[in-house]
Amino acid sequence: MIDYKRRRLFFLGAVCAIALLLNNCKSAPNSDRTTTTTSPTNQQVLVYGSGGSPVNLEPGNITDGNSLIVQQQIYDRLLEFKPGTTDLQPSLATSWSVSADGKTWTFKLRPGVKFHDGTNFDAQAVKFNVERWWDAKNPNGYRNAGKSYEIWQQIFGGFKGDPNSLLQNFVVVDKSTVQFVLKQPFAAFPAAIGSGFFGIASPTAIKKAGANYGTPNALAVGTGPFIFKEWRTGDRVTLAKNPNYWQKGLPKTNQLVIRFVNDPAARLAQLRAGQIDFTVDLAPDQIKEIQSDPNLVAVPRPSFNVGYLALNTSYKPLADVRVRQAIDLAINKQQIVQAFWGDLGETSPHFIPSILSWAQSKNLTKTAPNPQKAKELLTQAGYPNGFDLELWYMPVSRPYFPTPKPIAEAFAADLSAIGIRVKLNTKDWAAYIADRKKSPGFQAFMLGWTADYGDPDSFYYPHFGPGGTVDIGNWKNDQVIQLLNQGRATGNQAARGKIYAQIDEILHQEAVRLPIVHSQPLLTKRKNIEGWIPSPLGSENFTRIEKK
Amino acid sequence: MFKYILKRLLNLLPVLIGITLLVFTLLHLIPGDPAVVLLGEIATPEQIESLRQQLGLNQPLPIQYFHFLFNVIRFDFGKSIISGIPIIDEITTRWPATFELSVAAMLIALILGIPAGIFAAVRKNSWLDNLLMSSSLIGVSLPVYWLGLLLIYLFAVNLQWLPPSGRISVDVGFNFKPITGFFVLDSLLKLDIKTSQDVLSHLILPAITLGTIPLAIIARITRSAMLEVLSQDYIRTARAKGVPEYFVILKHGLKNAFLPINTTIGLQFGTLLGGAILTETIFSWPGIGSWIYEGILARDYPVVQGGVIFVSVTFVLINLLVDLSYTFLDPRIQYK
Numbered sequence: 001m002i003d004y005k006r007r008r009l010f011f012l013g014a015v016c017a018i019a020l021l022l023n024n025c026k027s028a029p030n031s032d033r034t035t036t037t038t039s040p041t042n043q044q045v046l047v048y049g050s051g052g053s054p055v056n057l058e059p060g061n062i063t064d065g066n067s068l069i070v071q072q073q074i075y076d077r078l079l080e081f082k083p084g085t086t087d088l089q090p091s092l093a094t095s096w097s098v099s100a101d102g103k104t105w106t107f108k109l110r111p112g113v114k115f116h117d118g119t120n121f122d123a124q125a126v127k128f129n130v131e132r133w134w135d136a137k138n139p140n141g142y143r144n145a146g147k148s149y150e151i152w153q154q155i156f157g158g159f160k161g162d163p164n165s166l167l168q169n170f171v172v173v174d175k176s177t178v179q180f181v182l183k184q185p186f187a188a189f190p191a192a193i194g195s196g197f198f199g200i201a202s203p204t205a206i207k208k209a210g211a212n213y214g215t216p217n218a219l220a221v222g223t224g225p226f227i228f229k230e231w232r233t234g235d236r237v238t239l240a241k242n243p244n245y246w247q248k249g250l251p252k253t254n255q256l257v258i259r260f261v262n263d264p265a266a267r268l269a270q271l272r273a274g275q276i277d278f279t280v281d282l283a284p285d286q287i288k289e290i291q292s293d294p295n296l297v298a299v300p301r302p303s304f305n306v307g308y309l310a311l312n313t314s315y316k317p318l319a320d321v322r323v324r325q326a327i328d329l330a331i332n333k334q335q336i337v338q339a340f341w342g343d344l345g346e347t348s349p350h351f352i353p354s355i356l357s358w359a360q361s362k363n364l365t366k367t368a369p370n371p372q373k374a375k376e377l378l379t380q381a382g383y384p385n386g387f388d389l390e391l392w393y394m395p396v397s398r399p400y401f402p403t404p405k406p407i408a409e410a411f412a413a414d415l416s417a418i419g420i421r422v423k424l425n426t427k428d429w430a431a432y433i434a435d436r437k438k439s440p441g442f443q444a445f446m447l448g449w450t451a452d453y454g455d456p457d458s459f460y461y462p463h464f465g466p467g468g469t470v471d472i473g474n475w476k477n478d479q480v481i482q483l484l485n486q487g488r489a490t491g492n493q494a495a496r497g498k499i500y501a502q503i504d505e506i507l508h509q510e511a512v513r514l515p516i517v518h519s520q521p522l523l524t525k526r527k528n529i530e531g532w533i534p535s536p537l538g539s540e541n542f543t544r545i546e547k548k
Numbered sequence: 549m550f551k552y553i554l555k556r557l558l559n560l561l562p563v564l565i566g567i568t569l570l571v572f573t574l575l576h577l578i579p580g581d582p583a584v585v586l587l588g589e590i591a592t593p594e595q596i597e598s599l600r601q602q603l604g605l606n607q608p609l610p611i612q613y614f615h616f617l618f619n620v621i622r623f624d625f626g627k628s629i630i631s632g633i634p635i636i637d638e639i640t641t642r643w644p645a646t647f648e649l650s651v652a653a654m655l656i657a658l659i660l661g662i663p664a665g666i667f668a669a670v671r672k673n674s675w676l677d678n679l680l681m682s683s684s685l686i687g688v689s690l691p692v693y694w695l696g697l698l699l700i701y702l703f704a705v706n707l708q709w710l711p712p713s714g715r716i717s718v719d720v721g722f723n724f725k726p727i728t729g730f731f732v733l734d735s736l737l738k739l740d741i742k743t744s745q746d747v748l749s750h751l752i753l754p755a756i757t758l759g760t761i762p763l764a765i766i767a768r769i770t771r772s773a774m775l776e777v778l779s780q781d782y783i784r785t786a787r788a789k790g791v792p793e794y795f796v797i798l799k800h801g802l803k804n805a806f807l808p809i810n811t812t813i814g815l816q817f818g819t820l821l822g823g824a825i826l827t828e829t830i831f832s833w834p835g836i837g838s839w840i841y842e843g844i845l846a847r848d849y850p851v852v853q854g855g856v857i858f859v860s861v862t863f864v865l866i867n868l869l870v871d872l873s874y875t876f877l878d879p880r881i882q883y884k
Contacts, residue, residue, distance in 0.1 A: 047718055052842075055631050063586075146632065148599050150587050215633050216641075233633070233641045234834025235714065238722075257718050261832045262842075265697055266713060270832075273704040273712040430580025430847050437593060467592045 044241075044254035046529075046545060049267045049279030053234060053260040058214030059199035059222075060133040060149045068196045069280075069539040070237055070258055074116075075199025075222030078107055078126070079190055083533040083540065084302065086355060086454025088190055092121065092200055092223065102185030102489055103168075105193075109176040113246050115202035116227045123172040128203040130170050130180075135160040140203075145211035151197045154462070155452060185489040187496060188455035195453040196539050199224070225251040225543045235260060251543040252531065271296065271524060277547065278525035278532060283402050284344045290524050297527055300344060300520040303353045304536035306459065307400030307448040307517040309391075309411065314440045314473030317389075322381040324511035326374040327444075330418045334366070336410045337517050340403060345519045349508050352459045352500075353518040355536050358493060359456040359500035364508050374418045386419025392436070392445035396429045399521040400448030407516075408446060436471045445471075446516075450538055456500045460484055463513060464503075472512050480506055549875075556868050563864060564857065568620065571856045572613050575849055581605055582629045582847045603629060616853065625854035630846050635854035638839060643858070644729030645715060646835035649827070650820035652751045653759035658813070661763040662802075665770020665809075669778060670797060680767065687764030696757040696830035703753060711750050713832040720746045754831040758824050762816040769812045773805035780804075806877055814870030818863040 054067035059075055062068065080091040093107040113121040132141040133152040136159045141147060149159075158165035166189075169181040182189065205213065205221035212218040216231040223246070226239035239256040259276055261267040264283050270276045272293055280301075282290070290298045311318045311327065318324055333347040346354065349364040378386065393408035394401055401407060405426070412422035425442075427435065436442045451458035462468050465484050469475045480503055487499045507513070523534055531544035583599040584591070600606050607615075619626060625635035668680040704712035711717060715731055716724060720743055727734045732751070735743035777783065778801050786796045828838040836855060843851030874881045 045718060143602065146603060146627070146629065148586070148602060150591070150595060150599060153595060154587075154591065211632070215631065217637065232834070233638060234645070234839060235832070236718075236721075255722075259714065259718075259832065260834075261713065262838070263829050263832075266700070266830050266832060269697065269700045269705055270712050273700075273708065275704075275712055275714070275718075428578065428580060429845070430585050431578070432580075434580050434584040434596075467594075470593065 044252070044547065045257060046253040046255070046278075046542065046547060047257045047259060047276045048542065049261045049270055049276035050258050051264075051267070051281045052262045054237065056214040057220035057228065057231070057237075058147075059129070059201050060152055060197055061147055061214070063151050063197070065281075065538055066260070070239075071199050071222075072196055072224070072539050072541045073226040073239055073256060073258075074220050074224045074228050075201060076113075076224050077194050077196070077199055078109075079194030080541075081194065081454055081535060081537060083544070084535065086191070086304070086536055088194055088454075091194070092126075096190055098189075098491060102187065102491055103182045105180045105182070105189050106173070107178050107180075109178065110246060111176055113223050114244060115205070115223050116221045116242060117202050117205050119202055119204045121200065121223050122175050123178045124175075125203055126178050126200060127170060127172050128206075129198075129200050132206075133198070134165075134167055134170070140206060142211040142213075147211070151452075155192050155195070155197075184485075185491075187488055187491050188453065188457040191453040191455045192458075196537065197452070225541055226256050245543075247543065251541075252546040253542070256542060268524070271526065274526065277529050278523070278545070280521065280523045280534075281399060282522040282524055283397070284341050284519075284522055285402075287342065287344070287522060290522075295527050296524055299523040299525055299532060299534060301523055301534040301538070302355055302536035303346065303518040303520045304355060304454075304538065305400045305448055305450040305519060305521075306351055306353065306515050307398075307446070307519060308351070308513040308515050310442075310445050310447060310472050310513045311511065312441050312443055312445075312471065312473045313475045313512060315443045317381070317383060317387045318443065319473070320381045321510060322377040323383065324514075325509075326377040326381070326418060327415065327420070328511045328514050329367075329370045329374040329377070330420070331411055331414045331514070331516075332369040333516055334368075336407060336414075339410070340407055341517060341519050344522055345517045347517055348515065350504055351463075351507055351513065351515045352456050352504070353536075356454075356456050356459075358497045359504070361501035361504040361508075363501075363505060369414070371414075371417050378418060378420075383419075386421060388421045388423065389415065390423050390425055390443045392425050392427075392432070392442040394429070394446055395426045395432060398448055399450070400517060400519050401446055402519075404446055441471050441473065452537075454537060456496075457484070457487060460487075460500070460503060464507065469512075475510075475512050477506060477510065549872075553868070553872070556871070560861070560864055564861065565617075567857060567860045568617060568853070569613070571853050572609075572616065575847075575852055576609055576612075578847070580847055582849065585846045586630065620857065625857075626850040628843070628848050628851050630848045630851075635850055638851070639836065639854065639858050641729060642834055642836045642839055644726075644731075645833060646821060646824075646828075646837065648730050648732060649751065649754055649758060649824070649833060649835060650817065652755035653820055654762065654813070654817050656755055656759035657762035657766050657816070661766030662770050662809070664763075664767040666774055666797060666802065668767070668771040669774035672775060677771075681771065684764035684767040687760045688768075690760055692757060692761070692824070692826045693830060695760060696754070696827060699753045699757060700830070710753055712753070713750075713830070715747065715750050715833065716743070717746050717750075754827050754833055757831070758820060758827045762813075762820065765816060766809065766812060770805070770809050773808045774801055777801050777805040803877075807874065810873060810877060811870060814866055814873075818866040821862050821866065822859040 050066050050069060052066045054070045055062045055064055056067060057070060057074060059071060076092045078091060078093040079088045081087060082089050092110050094110050095108045097106050109123060115121060131138045133149045136143060153159060156166045166182050166186055167180060168183045171179040171181060173179055199222055202221040205219045209218040214220050216233050220228040225242055225245050227242050229240050230238040237258040241251055241254045261270060267279045268282055268286055268289060271279050287298060290296050311324050313319045337345040337347040349366060350360045352359060391408055391411060394404040408424050412424060415422050436445055461484055464480050483499050483503050487496050490496045490499060525532055528548045529545060530548055531546055534540060583596045583603060583605060587595055587599060627634050664680045668677040671677050700712045703710045724743055727737060731747040735747050783796060783800055786800050825837040825841045828835045840852060840855035843855060
């Protein structure tokens with residue numbers, strides 16, 4: 001009996017000890033909240049809720065948004081985009097110019113800039129970075145360790161020695177001047193090299209870390225506003241202010257913590273609880289919850305994407321342009337966008353978003369759905385009773401299609417009104433993106449695109465240029481290809497605008513990828529966060545953000 | 549006993565080879581590969597093929613498998629195709645997080661589940677029994693995602709008593725350098741009360757979420773095991789001798805009913821250590837479950853293979869421990 005009494009006493013004692021240890025539980029999160037806002041050391045700590053962990057912190061070797069946003073803070077690029085726009089401005093290069101033939105781009109570099117490790121930024125550093133991306137044989141690229149730098153190939157056609165490579169030569173003119181010599185003119189080159197992928201990293205740091213550069217236990221050294229401190233796998237990246245940043249007075253915060261929170265509902269909950277200060281890529285239907293919380297402010301990112309319905313011309317009914325036009329006329333895009341995106345989506349007849357309005361055709365206007373005319377077109381094409389259509393919807397949520405299945409059901413309902421019997425289908429995401437390109441591909445499918453750099457070329461070339469139409473039955477229009485090349489070769493924006501307007505009109509007429517929506521990804525911040533101007537390109541540096 | 553352990557450990561080998569073969573085959577049967585995921589929507593077939601070649605994915609599957617098996621024997625699980633991080637590094641960083649959460653969840657399940665089962669058995673068919681068993685039925689059926697978010701909104705967003713996610717607060721985390729990776733243990737080793745409180749407060753909500761299902765299962769198993777034991781003759785004899793009722797229940801009842809409960813605890817704990825994808829995702833818990841899940845989505849073969857092998861070994865070892873514990877719980881059992 002005494003034995004039991006002792007045990008009970010021990011149990012009670014253990015419970016009391018745990019209770020004592022936890023007695024401050026109630027204040028623990030509050031202290032988290034208050035110390036980050038009031039204690040002197042944490043006053044300038046900014047916590048960003050990222051949609052997931054970065055893949056790595058090595059420029060040129062990633063394509064995902066979670067890596068890009070962290071790299072934006074650590075690295076500068078030769079050029080950057082003015083906050084909230086797609087207009088270029090100087091960064092590590094103070095000026096840039098192109099030769100008369102449009103093939104040689106010269107960049108003057110900013111003097112006196114140092115990497116976080118204290119080494120100098122100069123023309124040799126740019127050369128080191130460009131060559132490891134471009135030259136597959138460069139030993140500093142560590143390709144034998146599985147690195148591929150595929151984004152370079154995607155944007156600039158190929159690697160060194162490849163006939164499709166746009167870059168012919170890279171020249172160091174002097175310590176502060178570099179030249180990119182291209183095989184063909186490419187007017188969007190400054191925008192492409194200024195895109196978030198191509199941050200300039202310290203050659204010394206890369207040589208020191210070798211193939212591990214940019215991974216959690218290694219280095220990530222740039223010239224950017226924040227210095228890499230720590231990466232806790234699956235949890236957070238911690239960055240500290242670069243006291244020697246070349247833009248005086250920036251950044252405005254001392255510490256930047258990037259926490260990885262994959263689930264949008266969990267991200268919003270953390271934001272509401274004050275554990276993070278600002279976050280991105282919430283679902284459009286979360287807007288009501290955001291608006292109901294007085295501590296939060298919704299911040300839409302300017303749209304720079306397109307969600308489209310692709311029609312594969314290798315299938316008989318869809319090979320006829322009248323059938324494709326009928327589908328375009330039958331779908332009530334306005335109603336669908338209003339229902340699924342609310343104010344965060346815009347429907348338009350253009351494949352490119354309105355921020356690039358200089359390249360849109362003025363002759364195209366929004367047209368109301370017209371099932372009657374659609375039926376007439378089907379009849380003319382020889383399908384008065386419609387036909388069976390297999391429509392594939394994405395198994396994942398993306399800003400351009402946040403809820404793919406219900407949206408696909410809305411398409412199916414509209415198409416059934418003109419006699420097209422839709423069968424909905426989907427498959428695993430990795431298989432979805434691969435199988436649509438395997439001949440004969442999907443008959444009709446939903447997909448979208450957020451452009452890599454601020455130019456219409458980044459929308460049109462990958463979708464309608466050489467090799468870009470495999471998933472729509474290798475559809476080819478010589479005039480479009482010719483105009484795309486003209487657009488690349490022409491320097492003057494007004495002249496380019498006319499070229500792209502023609503492409504816009506042809507694509508509207510051909511109706512192979514029907515633009516459904518240009519959506520604004522939903523971003524949210526706490527009320528006391530100021531200075532955040534989201535970039536249409538999907539990621540921006542946080543130099544001007546501060547906590548009031 | 550030693551011989552038995554050795555035999556069981558040797559038996560592990562064919563199990564592991566079976567697991568590697570199964571994981572490898574299943575993974576390669578799923579359509580899509582890492583090259584496609586890495587290159588995104590716009591890549592051309594030529595670009596995909598060139599990357600597949602670079603990643604060694606164009607080799608015949610048996611060669612890829614033997615290459616992988618050979619490396620595993622040398623404890624080389626390779627690197628993540630997507631991030632380049634060595635698998636062993638990821639496991640050593642993430643496993644302590646999963647272990648800590650599993651232990652906390654299991655403690656909750658045991659502290660509440662066993663007494664609930666005992667009470668229900670002792671007060672069989674009473675309102676208390678009905679209440680406890682209906683609650684446990686609800687516990688088993690609750691969707692984890694929903695329960696996790698509900699707890700976050702109630703205790704973190706509205707009442708603001710507990711942090712909504714993560715393992716440690718941002719400000720506390722700046723100066724906290726983990727020693728073992730088990731944050732509770734590390735903070736206690738450093739005699740850092742503030743960090744201990746912070747780390748424990750972060751554990752509560754995910755542990756409740758993760759512990760609910762094992763709690764309900766353990767309560768139900770305890771009840772049925774106790775009911776069977778309490779109807780035995782020796783219990784009646786003990787009562788007839790005038791042994792106090794709580795002594796009868798705990799000493800004569802629970803001890804004899806513990807074998808099936810112990811087996812259930814072992815299985816549940818093994819499952820928890822495999823990582824809880826949903827709980828880890830909702831609470832941004834940097835554990836092993838969410839990591840393997842992301843690996844599957846990205847077709848990151850080394851991550852999935854390494855992760856699953858590790859989880860399987862853990863599961864088998866936990867069950868070995870459970871088997872060994874039978875001799876302590878019931879001296880009549882002997883291993884040969």
